[in-house]
Amino acid sequence: MFGKLLKHELRSYLRVLLPVELILIGIALIGRLVQLFESDSLIYSFMLTSALLAFFAAWIISTILIAILCVVRFYKNLFTGEGYLTFTLPVTTGQHLWVKIIGATAAGVISMVATLISLFIICDTELLIEIFKVVIYLSKLAMDYIGINYIFFIIEIVISLFISGISQNLLIYACIAIGQTARKHRILWAIGVYFIHYLITQTISVAFQFISSVLSITGIFERFADFITKYYMEFTHCMLTFSSLIQLAICGVYFIITYFIIHKKLNLE
Amino acid sequence: MSKRVIKAISLILATVLICSVLTGCNALDTLRDTHAKLDNEGNIVYKGNTYMRIDASSNKYFSPNAEHYLVATEPDVPLLLSYFLNTYMGYITDDDIIMVLGPGMMSADYSDDIFYCREDKYKEVKKKLSQEFLPEVYGYSYYYYDDNGDEVSGVYTFTKEQTKAMKEVIASPALEDKELFYSDDYVDIYEATEDLLFKKEALRLFYSDEGYFVENGDNEYSVHAVPEEMTDIFDEILETQRLSDEYWGSEYEFYYDIDEDEI
Numbered sequence: 001m002f003g004k005l006l007k008h009e010l011r012s013y014l015r016v017l018l019p020v021e022l023i024l025i026g027i028a029l030i031g032r033l034v035q036l037f038e039s040d041s042l043i044y045s046f047m048l049t050s051a052l053l054a055f056f057a058a059w060i061i062s063t064i065l066i067a068i069l070c071v072v073r074f075y076k077n078l079f080t081g082e083g084y085l086t087f088t089l090p091v092t093t094g095q096h097l098w099v100k101i102i103g104a105t106a107a108g109v110i111s112m113v114a115t116l117i118s119l120f121i122i123c124d125t126e127l128l129i130e131i132f133k134v135v136i137y138l139s140k141l142a143m144d145y146i147g148i149n150y151i152f153f154i155i156e157i158v159i160s161l162f163i164s165g166i167s168q169n170l171l172i173y174a175c176i177a178i179g180q181t182a183r184k185h186r187i188l189w190a191i192g193v194y195f196i197h198y199l200i201t202q203t204i205s206v207a208f209q210f211i212s213s214v215l216s217i218t219g220i221f222e223r224f225a226d227f228i229t230k231y232y233m234e235f236t237h238c239m240l241t242f243s244s245l246i247q248l249a250i251c252g253v254y255f256i257i258t259y260f261i262i263h264k265k266l267n268l269e
Numbered sequence: 270m271s272k273r274v275i276k277a278i279s280l281i282l283a284t285v286l287i288c289s290v291l292t293g294c295n296a297l298d299t300l301r302d303t304h305a306k307l308d309n310e311g312n313i314v315y316k317g318n319t320y321m322r323i324d325a326s327s328n329k330y331f332s333p334n335a336e337h338y339l340v341a342t343e344p345d346v347p348l349l350l351s352y353f354l355n356t357y358m359g360y361i362t363d364d365d366i367i368m369v370l371g372p373g374m375m376s377a378d379y380s381d382d383i384f385y386c387r388e389d390k391y392k393e394v395k396k397k398l399s400q401e402f403l404p405e406v407y408g409y410s411y412y413y414y415d416d417n418g419d420e421v422s423g424v425y426t427f428t429k430e431q432t433k434a435m436k437e438v439i440a441s442p443a444l445e446d447k448e449l450f451y452s453d454d455y456v457d458i459y460e461a462t463e464d465l466l467f468k469k470e471a472l473r474l475f476y477s478d479e480g481y482f483v484e485n486g487d488n489e490y491s492v493h494a495v496p497e498e499m500t501d502i503f504d505e506i507l508e509t510q511r512l513s514d515e516y517w518g519s520e521y522e523f524y525y526d527i528d529e530d531e532i
Contacts, residue, residue, distance in 0.1 A: 014274065018273075018274070018277050022277060022280075022281075025281060025284060117281060117285060120285060121285060126297050127294050127296075127297060130297065130347060130348050130349050131349065133347040133348070133349075134349050134350055136347075137345065137346065137347050137350065140345075
Protein backbone atom coordinates (compact mmCIF):
# COMPACT_ATOMS: atom_id res chain seq x y z
CA MET A 1 0.00 0.00 0.00
CA PHE A 2 2.87 2.31 0.84
CA GLY A 3 4.26 1.78 -2.68
CA LYS A 4 0.93 2.62 -4.29
CA LEU A 5 0.53 5.71 -2.17
CA LEU A 6 4.02 6.84 -3.14
CA LYS A 7 3.29 6.19 -6.81
CA HIS A 8 0.14 8.35 -6.67
CA GLU A 9 1.98 11.04 -4.76
CA LEU A 10 4.71 11.19 -7.44
CA ARG A 11 2.09 11.18 -10.20
CA SER A 12 0.32 14.16 -8.71
CA TYR A 13 3.64 16.01 -8.47
CA LEU A 14 4.44 15.19 -12.08
CA ARG A 15 1.06 16.58 -13.19
CA VAL A 16 2.35 20.03 -12.20
CA LEU A 17 6.10 19.49 -12.56
CA LEU A 18 6.06 18.25 -16.13
CA PRO A 19 4.37 21.26 -17.77
CA VAL A 20 6.34 23.71 -15.62
CA GLU A 21 9.71 22.16 -16.44
CA LEU A 22 8.77 21.79 -20.11
CA ILE A 23 8.04 25.51 -20.22
CA LEU A 24 11.45 26.18 -18.62
CA ILE A 25 13.13 23.97 -21.21
CA GLY A 26 11.13 25.68 -23.97
CA ILE A 27 12.35 29.10 -22.83
CA ALA A 28 15.90 27.74 -22.70
CA LEU A 29 15.47 26.52 -26.29
CA ILE A 30 14.32 29.97 -27.39
CA GLY A 31 17.41 31.44 -25.71
CA ARG A 32 19.60 29.01 -27.63
CA LEU A 33 17.91 29.77 -30.94
CA VAL A 34 18.46 33.49 -30.39
CA GLN A 35 22.19 32.80 -30.05
CA LEU A 36 22.28 31.34 -33.55
CA PHE A 37 21.98 34.90 -34.84
CA GLU A 38 24.98 36.11 -32.85
CA SER A 39 26.27 39.48 -34.03
CA ASP A 40 27.50 42.81 -32.66
CA SER A 41 24.23 44.58 -33.38
CA LEU A 42 22.09 46.27 -30.73
CA ILE A 43 19.06 44.21 -31.71
CA TYR A 44 20.90 40.95 -31.02
CA SER A 45 22.11 42.26 -27.62
CA PHE A 46 18.57 43.23 -26.74
CA MET A 47 17.14 39.87 -27.87
CA LEU A 48 19.79 37.88 -26.01
CA THR A 49 19.39 39.88 -22.81
CA SER A 50 15.62 39.47 -22.98
CA ALA A 51 15.95 35.71 -23.59
CA LEU A 52 18.34 35.30 -20.67
CA LEU A 53 16.15 37.38 -18.37
CA ALA A 54 13.11 35.34 -19.40
CA PHE A 55 15.00 32.13 -18.68
CA PHE A 56 16.17 33.40 -15.29
CA ALA A 57 12.62 34.51 -14.38
CA ALA A 58 11.21 31.14 -15.51
CA TRP A 59 13.77 29.34 -13.38
CA ILE A 60 12.93 31.42 -10.30
CA ILE A 61 9.20 30.94 -10.84
CA SER A 62 9.53 27.18 -11.34
CA THR A 63 11.65 26.84 -8.18
CA ILE A 64 9.16 28.83 -6.12
CA LEU A 65 6.26 26.92 -7.65
CA ILE A 66 7.77 23.55 -6.67
CA ALA A 67 8.39 24.76 -3.11
CA ILE A 68 4.81 26.01 -2.82
CA LEU A 69 3.51 22.78 -4.34
CA CYS A 70 5.31 20.67 -1.71
CA VAL A 71 3.85 22.72 1.12
CA VAL A 72 0.35 22.93 -0.33
CA ARG A 73 0.19 19.20 -1.05
CA PHE A 74 1.19 18.40 2.53
CA TYR A 75 -1.34 20.82 3.99
CA LYS A 76 -4.27 19.97 1.74
CA ASN A 77 -3.73 16.24 1.79
CA LEU A 78 -3.48 15.90 5.56
CA PHE A 79 -5.15 18.89 7.20
CA THR A 80 -8.12 19.86 5.05
CA GLY A 81 -11.22 17.98 3.92
CA GLU A 82 -8.99 15.69 1.85
CA GLY A 83 -7.57 14.42 5.13
CA TYR A 84 -10.78 12.53 5.85
CA LEU A 85 -10.05 10.35 2.79
CA THR A 86 -6.30 10.22 3.29
CA PHE A 87 -6.51 8.84 6.82
CA THR A 88 -8.96 6.11 5.80
CA LEU A 89 -6.18 4.50 3.73
CA PRO A 90 -4.56 1.41 5.26
CA VAL A 91 -1.29 3.25 5.86
CA THR A 92 0.24 4.34 9.15
CA THR A 93 0.83 7.97 10.09
CA GLY A 94 4.54 7.48 9.77
CA GLN A 95 4.14 6.12 6.27
CA HIS A 96 1.99 9.10 5.30
CA LEU A 97 4.79 11.36 6.47
CA TRP A 98 7.44 9.39 4.63
CA VAL A 99 5.43 9.56 1.43
CA LYS A 100 5.25 13.32 1.74
CA ILE A 101 8.99 13.60 2.49
CA ILE A 102 9.99 11.30 -0.36
CA GLY A 103 7.56 12.99 -2.76
CA ALA A 104 8.85 16.48 -1.95
CA THR A 105 12.48 15.32 -2.20
CA ALA A 106 11.80 13.65 -5.55
CA ALA A 107 10.12 16.84 -6.81
CA GLY A 108 13.18 18.82 -5.76
CA VAL A 109 15.53 16.41 -7.52
CA ILE A 110 13.42 16.43 -10.71
CA SER A 111 13.38 20.24 -10.61
CA MET A 112 17.19 20.29 -10.26
CA VAL A 113 17.66 17.87 -13.14
CA ALA A 114 15.30 19.91 -15.31
CA THR A 115 17.25 23.07 -14.45
CA LEU A 116 20.51 21.36 -15.43
CA ILE A 117 18.99 20.19 -18.72
CA SER A 118 17.70 23.68 -19.48
CA LEU A 119 21.13 25.15 -18.67
CA PHE A 120 22.67 22.61 -21.01
CA ILE A 121 20.23 23.69 -23.71
CA ILE A 122 20.72 27.42 -23.32
CA CYS A 123 24.52 27.29 -23.11
CA ASP A 124 26.58 26.83 -26.20
CA THR A 125 28.03 23.30 -26.47
CA GLU A 126 31.60 24.57 -26.84
CA LEU A 127 31.12 26.71 -23.74
CA LEU A 128 29.83 23.70 -21.83
CA ILE A 129 32.85 21.69 -22.90
CA GLU A 130 35.17 24.46 -21.74
CA ILE A 131 33.33 24.68 -18.41
CA PHE A 132 33.70 20.93 -18.06
CA LYS A 133 37.45 21.25 -18.72
CA VAL A 134 37.67 23.90 -15.98
CA VAL A 135 35.93 21.58 -13.52
CA ILE A 136 38.29 18.72 -14.41
CA TYR A 137 41.35 20.98 -14.14
CA LEU A 138 40.34 22.41 -10.76
CA SER A 139 39.45 18.94 -9.48
CA LYS A 140 42.86 17.71 -10.57
CA LEU A 141 44.50 20.62 -8.73
CA ALA A 142 42.44 19.83 -5.64
CA MET A 143 43.38 16.13 -5.87
CA ASP A 144 47.05 17.04 -6.18
CA TYR A 145 46.78 19.29 -3.17
CA ILE A 146 44.57 17.28 -0.79
CA GLY A 147 44.45 13.84 -2.41
CA ILE A 148 41.51 11.49 -1.89
CA ASN A 149 40.11 13.88 0.75
CA TYR A 150 38.72 15.90 -2.14
CA ILE A 151 36.32 13.13 -3.15
CA PHE A 152 35.27 12.60 0.46
CA PHE A 153 34.65 16.34 0.85
CA ILE A 154 32.41 16.30 -2.24
CA ILE A 155 30.44 13.34 -0.86
CA GLU A 156 30.11 14.94 2.57
CA ILE A 157 28.97 18.27 1.11
CA VAL A 158 26.40 16.59 -1.18
CA ILE A 159 25.02 14.56 1.74
CA SER A 160 24.92 17.69 3.91
CA LEU A 161 23.04 19.62 1.20
CA PHE A 162 20.63 16.72 0.71
CA ILE A 163 19.87 16.50 4.44
CA SER A 164 19.56 20.30 4.57
CA GLY A 165 16.90 20.19 1.83
CA ILE A 166 14.89 17.53 3.68
CA SER A 167 15.33 19.48 6.92
CA GLN A 168 13.80 22.59 5.35
CA ASN A 169 10.75 20.61 4.21
CA LEU A 170 10.37 18.95 7.61
CA LEU A 171 10.63 22.32 9.35
CA ILE A 172 7.72 23.65 7.28
CA TYR A 173 5.72 20.45 7.91
CA ALA A 174 6.33 20.80 11.64
CA CYS A 175 5.23 24.47 11.59
CA ILE A 176 2.05 23.56 9.69
CA ALA A 177 1.37 20.71 12.11
CA ILE A 178 1.86 22.98 15.17
CA GLY A 179 -0.36 25.59 13.53
CA GLN A 180 -3.10 22.98 13.17
CA THR A 181 -3.39 22.68 16.95
CA ALA A 182 -4.95 26.17 17.04
CA ARG A 183 -8.71 26.52 16.77
CA LYS A 184 -8.74 29.46 14.37
CA HIS A 185 -6.38 31.03 11.82
CA ARG A 186 -4.31 27.89 11.58
CA ILE A 187 -2.23 29.04 8.63
CA LEU A 188 -1.37 32.30 10.35
CA TRP A 189 -0.38 30.33 13.42
CA ALA A 190 1.86 28.14 11.27
CA ILE A 191 3.58 31.22 9.85
CA GLY A 192 3.92 32.61 13.37
CA VAL A 193 5.56 29.36 14.53
CA TYR A 194 8.01 29.58 11.65
CA PHE A 195 9.04 33.11 12.65
CA ILE A 196 9.38 32.11 16.30
CA HIS A 197 11.61 29.24 15.21
CA TYR A 198 13.68 31.71 13.13
CA LEU A 199 14.03 34.05 16.11
CA ILE A 200 15.10 31.23 18.42
CA THR A 201 17.72 29.90 15.98
CA GLN A 202 19.11 33.38 15.38
CA THR A 203 19.29 34.04 19.14
CA ILE A 204 21.13 30.76 19.71
CA SER A 205 23.51 31.60 16.86
CA VAL A 206 24.30 35.06 18.22
CA ALA A 207 24.72 33.68 21.76
CA PHE A 208 27.09 31.05 20.43
CA GLN A 209 29.13 33.67 18.56
CA PHE A 210 29.26 35.84 21.69
CA ILE A 211 30.44 32.95 23.85
CA SER A 212 33.05 32.03 21.21
CA SER A 213 34.44 35.56 21.09
CA VAL A 214 34.59 35.74 24.90
CA LEU A 215 36.38 32.38 25.05
CA SER A 216 38.79 33.36 22.30
CA ILE A 217 39.94 36.34 24.40
CA THR A 218 40.81 33.96 27.22
CA GLY A 219 43.09 32.10 24.84
CA ILE A 220 41.37 28.75 25.28
CA PHE A 221 41.19 28.18 21.55
CA GLU A 222 44.92 28.56 21.11
CA ARG A 223 45.43 25.16 22.68
CA PHE A 224 43.34 23.66 19.93
CA ALA A 225 44.83 25.82 17.15
CA ASP A 226 47.99 23.72 16.85
CA PHE A 227 45.98 20.54 16.82
CA ILE A 228 43.64 21.87 14.10
CA THR A 229 46.57 23.15 12.01
CA LYS A 230 48.28 19.77 12.22
CA TYR A 231 45.18 17.68 11.51
CA TYR A 232 43.15 20.16 9.44
CA MET A 233 41.90 17.50 6.98
CA GLU A 234 40.62 15.21 9.69
CA PHE A 235 39.17 18.18 11.56
CA THR A 236 37.28 19.35 8.46
CA HIS A 237 35.92 15.84 7.84
CA CYS A 238 34.78 15.65 11.45
CA MET A 239 33.10 19.03 11.26
CA LEU A 240 31.25 18.19 8.05
CA THR A 241 30.11 14.83 9.38
CA PHE A 242 29.16 16.33 12.73
CA SER A 243 27.10 19.07 11.07
CA SER A 244 25.31 16.45 8.94
CA LEU A 245 24.53 14.43 12.04
CA ILE A 246 23.23 17.52 13.83
CA GLN A 247 21.05 18.28 10.79
CA LEU A 248 19.83 14.69 10.83
CA ALA A 249 19.00 14.96 14.53
CA ILE A 250 17.09 18.20 13.86
CA CYS A 251 15.22 16.42 11.05
CA GLY A 252 14.36 13.72 13.58
CA VAL A 253 12.99 16.31 16.00
CA TYR A 254 10.83 17.91 13.30
CA PHE A 255 9.63 14.48 12.20
CA ILE A 256 8.68 13.48 15.74
CA ILE A 257 6.80 16.76 16.33
CA THR A 258 4.88 16.38 13.06
CA TYR A 259 4.19 12.69 13.65
CA PHE A 260 3.00 13.25 17.22
CA ILE A 261 0.62 16.05 16.24
CA ILE A 262 -0.83 14.16 13.28
CA HIS A 263 -1.14 10.94 15.27
CA LYS A 264 -2.53 12.38 18.51
CA LYS A 265 -3.74 15.92 17.96
CA LEU A 266 -5.23 15.88 14.50
CA ASN A 267 -8.30 18.10 14.19
CA LEU A 268 -9.45 18.25 10.59
CA GLU A 269 -11.51 21.17 9.29
CA MET B 270 5.51 4.89 -17.06
CA SER B 271 2.62 6.62 -18.81
CA LYS B 272 2.73 7.51 -22.50
CA ARG B 273 2.60 11.20 -21.68
CA VAL B 274 5.69 11.00 -19.49
CA ILE B 275 7.54 8.97 -22.14
CA LYS B 276 6.62 11.53 -24.81
CA ALA B 277 7.81 14.36 -22.60
CA ILE B 278 11.14 12.66 -21.88
CA SER B 279 11.63 11.88 -25.60
CA LEU B 280 10.92 15.52 -26.47
CA ILE B 281 13.46 16.72 -23.90
CA LEU B 282 16.12 14.29 -25.15
CA ALA B 283 15.53 15.33 -28.76
CA THR B 284 15.83 19.02 -27.78
CA VAL B 285 19.07 18.39 -25.93
CA LEU B 286 20.54 16.43 -28.85
CA ILE B 287 19.62 19.11 -31.39
CA CYS B 288 21.01 21.88 -29.21
CA SER B 289 24.30 20.05 -28.71
CA VAL B 290 24.88 20.35 -32.45
CA LEU B 291 24.12 24.07 -32.61
CA THR B 292 27.47 25.60 -31.71
CA GLY B 293 29.25 28.90 -32.17
CA CYS B 294 30.31 31.36 -29.54
CA ASN B 295 32.14 34.56 -30.48
CA ALA B 296 33.40 35.10 -26.94
CA LEU B 297 35.14 31.71 -26.97
CA ASP B 298 36.63 32.44 -30.39
CA THR B 299 38.05 35.70 -29.03
CA LEU B 300 39.55 33.86 -26.07
CA ARG B 301 41.08 31.24 -28.38
CA ASP B 302 42.52 34.00 -30.50
CA THR B 303 44.46 35.27 -27.49
CA HIS B 304 45.49 31.96 -25.95
CA ALA B 305 48.91 30.40 -26.52
CA LYS B 306 50.36 27.35 -24.77
CA LEU B 307 53.83 26.51 -23.55
CA ASP B 308 55.21 23.20 -24.61
CA ASN B 309 57.64 20.90 -22.80
CA GLU B 310 60.67 22.42 -24.52
CA GLY B 311 60.02 25.99 -23.34
CA ASN B 312 58.57 27.05 -26.69
CA ILE B 313 55.16 28.56 -27.22
CA VAL B 314 52.53 27.12 -29.54
CA TYR B 315 50.02 29.58 -30.99
CA LYS B 316 47.54 28.91 -33.81
CA GLY B 317 49.42 25.76 -34.76
CA ASN B 318 52.80 27.56 -35.03
CA THR B 319 55.78 27.10 -32.71
CA TYR B 320 57.51 30.16 -31.32
CA MET B 321 61.06 30.00 -29.97
CA ARG B 322 62.60 32.39 -27.51
CA ILE B 323 64.98 34.85 -29.15
CA ASP B 324 67.58 36.97 -27.43
CA ALA B 325 67.28 40.56 -28.63
CA SER B 326 69.58 42.17 -26.06
CA SER B 327 72.32 42.66 -28.65
CA ASN B 328 70.24 45.13 -30.66
CA LYS B 329 68.78 48.11 -28.80
CA TYR B 330 66.66 49.14 -31.79
CA PHE B 331 64.63 45.92 -31.86
CA SER B 332 61.11 47.22 -31.21
CA PRO B 333 58.43 45.21 -33.00
CA ASN B 334 54.93 46.71 -33.24
CA ALA B 335 53.07 44.07 -31.33
CA GLU B 336 49.50 45.09 -30.58
CA HIS B 337 47.43 41.94 -30.61
CA TYR B 338 47.04 40.85 -26.98
CA LEU B 339 47.72 37.29 -25.93
CA VAL B 340 48.51 35.14 -22.91
CA ALA B 341 50.66 32.03 -22.70
CA THR B 342 49.76 29.30 -20.24
CA GLU B 343 50.91 25.85 -19.24
CA PRO B 344 49.56 23.14 -21.60
CA ASP B 345 46.86 21.84 -19.26
CA VAL B 346 45.33 25.21 -18.30
CA PRO B 347 41.80 25.41 -19.76
CA LEU B 348 40.76 28.25 -22.06
CA LEU B 349 38.37 29.88 -19.57
CA LEU B 350 41.15 30.16 -16.97
CA SER B 351 43.80 31.46 -19.37
CA TYR B 352 43.40 35.09 -18.27
CA PHE B 353 43.96 34.13 -14.63
CA LEU B 354 46.53 31.32 -14.72
CA ASN B 355 48.93 32.53 -17.40
CA THR B 356 52.72 32.34 -17.23
CA TYR B 357 53.30 35.15 -19.73
CA MET B 358 51.15 37.91 -21.06
CA GLY B 359 51.90 40.36 -23.80
CA TYR B 360 51.39 41.01 -27.46
CA ILE B 361 52.06 39.61 -30.89
CA THR B 362 52.69 41.44 -34.17
CA ASP B 363 49.89 41.56 -36.73
CA ASP B 364 51.82 39.20 -39.02
CA ASP B 365 52.07 36.71 -36.08
CA ILE B 366 55.88 36.60 -36.26
CA ILE B 367 57.16 38.19 -33.04
CA MET B 368 55.73 37.92 -29.51
CA VAL B 369 56.63 40.54 -26.93
CA LEU B 370 55.88 39.03 -23.52
CA GLY B 371 56.13 39.93 -19.87
CA PRO B 372 55.55 38.00 -16.63
CA GLY B 373 52.00 36.72 -16.26
CA MET B 374 49.70 36.13 -13.29
CA MET B 375 51.43 32.86 -12.36
CA SER B 376 54.94 34.21 -12.68
CA ALA B 377 56.83 35.28 -9.57
CA ASP B 378 59.48 37.10 -11.58
CA TYR B 379 59.54 40.66 -12.65
CA SER B 380 61.57 41.01 -15.77
CA ASP B 381 61.92 43.07 -18.92
CA ASP B 382 60.12 42.03 -22.05
CA ILE B 383 61.11 38.73 -23.57
CA PHE B 384 60.75 37.91 -27.24
CA TYR B 385 59.56 34.84 -29.05
CA CYS B 386 59.90 34.39 -32.78
CA ARG B 387 57.98 32.08 -35.10
CA GLU B 388 60.06 29.05 -35.96
CA ASP B 389 60.07 29.59 -39.73
CA LYS B 390 61.31 33.19 -39.36
CA TYR B 391 63.74 32.52 -36.52
CA LYS B 392 66.97 32.44 -38.51
CA GLU B 393 65.98 35.45 -40.54
CA VAL B 394 65.20 37.57 -37.48
CA LYS B 395 68.31 36.37 -35.65
CA LYS B 396 70.41 37.48 -38.60
CA LYS B 397 68.74 40.89 -38.64
CA LEU B 398 69.42 41.29 -34.92
CA SER B 399 73.12 40.90 -35.54
CA GLN B 400 73.15 43.44 -38.37
CA GLU B 401 73.65 47.16 -38.15
CA PHE B 402 70.48 49.23 -37.98
CA LEU B 403 69.81 50.79 -41.39
CA PRO B 404 66.60 52.85 -41.35
CA GLU B 405 64.47 52.63 -44.46
CA VAL B 406 61.25 54.39 -43.53
CA TYR B 407 59.87 56.96 -41.13
CA GLY B 408 56.73 56.37 -39.13
CA TYR B 409 54.82 57.11 -35.97
CA SER B 410 52.44 55.15 -33.72
CA TYR B 411 48.88 56.25 -33.17
CA TYR B 412 46.12 55.15 -30.85
CA TYR B 413 42.61 56.48 -30.31
CA TYR B 414 38.96 55.40 -30.22
CA ASP B 415 36.58 56.02 -33.11
CA ASP B 416 32.97 57.18 -32.95
CA ASN B 417 31.77 53.60 -32.32
CA GLY B 418 34.08 53.28 -29.34
CA ASP B 419 36.37 50.83 -31.15
CA GLU B 420 40.10 51.09 -30.60
CA VAL B 421 42.08 52.27 -33.60
CA SER B 422 45.81 51.80 -33.33
CA GLY B 423 48.73 51.14 -35.56
CA VAL B 424 51.76 52.59 -37.23
CA TYR B 425 51.61 55.26 -39.88
CA THR B 426 54.45 54.64 -42.31
CA PHE B 427 55.64 57.48 -44.53
CA THR B 428 55.46 57.13 -48.29
CA LYS B 429 58.59 57.58 -50.40
CA GLU B 430 57.66 61.14 -51.20
CA GLN B 431 57.03 61.93 -47.54
CA THR B 432 60.32 60.26 -46.48
CA LYS B 433 62.20 62.32 -49.09
CA ALA B 434 60.52 65.52 -47.86
CA MET B 435 61.45 64.74 -44.24
CA LYS B 436 65.08 64.08 -45.19
CA GLU B 437 65.20 67.40 -47.01
CA VAL B 438 63.88 69.21 -43.95
CA ILE B 439 66.47 67.60 -41.69
CA ALA B 440 69.21 68.44 -44.11
CA SER B 441 68.14 72.11 -44.26
CA PRO B 442 69.86 74.69 -42.02
CA ALA B 443 68.84 74.49 -38.37
CA LEU B 444 67.12 77.37 -36.64
CA GLU B 445 69.15 79.39 -34.15
CA ASP B 446 68.23 80.01 -30.48
CA LYS B 447 66.66 83.43 -30.34
CA GLU B 448 63.14 83.74 -29.07
CA LEU B 449 60.34 81.56 -27.66
CA PHE B 450 57.69 80.09 -29.90
CA TYR B 451 54.66 78.11 -28.87
CA SER B 452 53.50 74.81 -30.38
CA ASP B 453 50.33 72.97 -29.47
CA ASP B 454 51.25 69.43 -30.36
CA TYR B 455 53.98 67.10 -31.38
CA VAL B 456 54.40 63.52 -32.54
CA ASP B 457 57.48 61.33 -32.16
CA ILE B 458 58.74 60.17 -35.51
CA TYR B 459 60.99 57.18 -35.61
CA GLU B 460 63.26 55.76 -38.19
CA ALA B 461 62.57 52.13 -38.91
CA THR B 462 63.37 49.19 -41.12
CA GLU B 463 60.72 48.39 -43.68
CA ASP B 464 59.45 45.42 -41.67
CA LEU B 465 59.06 47.80 -38.67
CA LEU B 466 61.01 45.39 -36.43
CA PHE B 467 63.77 47.88 -35.70
CA LYS B 468 63.02 51.44 -34.72
CA LYS B 469 64.87 54.40 -33.37
CA GLU B 470 63.19 57.51 -32.10
CA ALA B 471 65.07 60.38 -33.53
CA LEU B 472 62.72 63.12 -34.57
CA ARG B 473 59.91 65.06 -33.13
CA LEU B 474 57.46 66.81 -35.41
CA PHE B 475 55.82 69.86 -33.89
CA TYR B 476 52.70 71.25 -35.50
CA SER B 477 50.78 74.41 -34.82
CA ASP B 478 49.08 77.27 -36.57
CA GLU B 479 52.51 78.83 -37.03
CA GLY B 480 53.75 75.90 -39.07
CA TYR B 481 55.64 72.65 -38.81
CA PHE B 482 58.98 72.14 -37.08
CA VAL B 483 61.17 69.11 -36.92
CA GLU B 484 63.34 68.57 -33.86
CA ASN B 485 66.31 66.31 -34.50
CA GLY B 486 67.78 64.96 -31.27
CA ASP B 487 70.00 62.35 -32.88
CA ASN B 488 73.63 63.42 -32.88
CA GLU B 489 73.54 67.15 -32.58
CA TYR B 490 70.39 68.76 -31.32
CA SER B 491 68.68 70.99 -33.89
CA VAL B 492 65.30 72.31 -34.96
CA HIS B 493 64.35 72.71 -38.59
CA ALA B 494 61.39 74.59 -40.01
CA VAL B 495 59.31 72.92 -42.72
CA PRO B 496 59.14 75.17 -45.80
CA GLU B 497 55.74 76.40 -46.92
CA GLU B 498 55.88 74.48 -50.19
CA MET B 499 56.03 71.20 -48.19
CA THR B 500 53.04 72.03 -45.95
CA ASP B 501 50.70 69.84 -48.02
CA ILE B 502 52.98 66.84 -47.64
CA PHE B 503 53.15 67.30 -43.85
CA ASP B 504 49.39 67.85 -43.70
CA GLU B 505 49.06 64.40 -45.27
CA ILE B 506 51.56 62.91 -42.80
CA LEU B 507 49.65 64.28 -39.83
CA GLU B 508 46.16 63.39 -41.05
CA THR B 509 46.05 60.22 -38.91
CA GLN B 510 47.66 61.94 -35.93
CA ARG B 511 45.00 64.66 -36.06
CA LEU B 512 42.27 61.98 -35.75
CA SER B 513 44.01 60.87 -32.59
CA ASP B 514 44.25 64.47 -31.39
CA GLU B 515 40.51 64.91 -31.88
CA TYR B 516 39.93 62.09 -29.44
CA TRP B 517 42.62 62.82 -26.85
CA GLY B 518 42.50 66.60 -27.04
CA SER B 519 45.37 68.96 -27.30
CA GLU B 520 47.46 68.64 -24.13
CA TYR B 521 51.04 69.14 -25.11
CA GLU B 522 52.95 72.34 -25.09
CA PHE B 523 56.41 73.03 -26.22
CA TYR B 524 58.48 76.07 -25.64
CA TYR B 525 61.65 76.56 -27.58
CA ASP B 526 63.97 79.41 -28.05
CA ILE B 527 63.56 80.46 -31.63
CA ASP B 528 63.93 83.60 -33.66
CA GLU B 529 60.54 84.74 -34.93
CA ASP B 530 62.19 86.08 -38.06
CA GLU B 531 63.32 82.60 -38.98
CA ILE B 532 59.73 81.19 -38.97
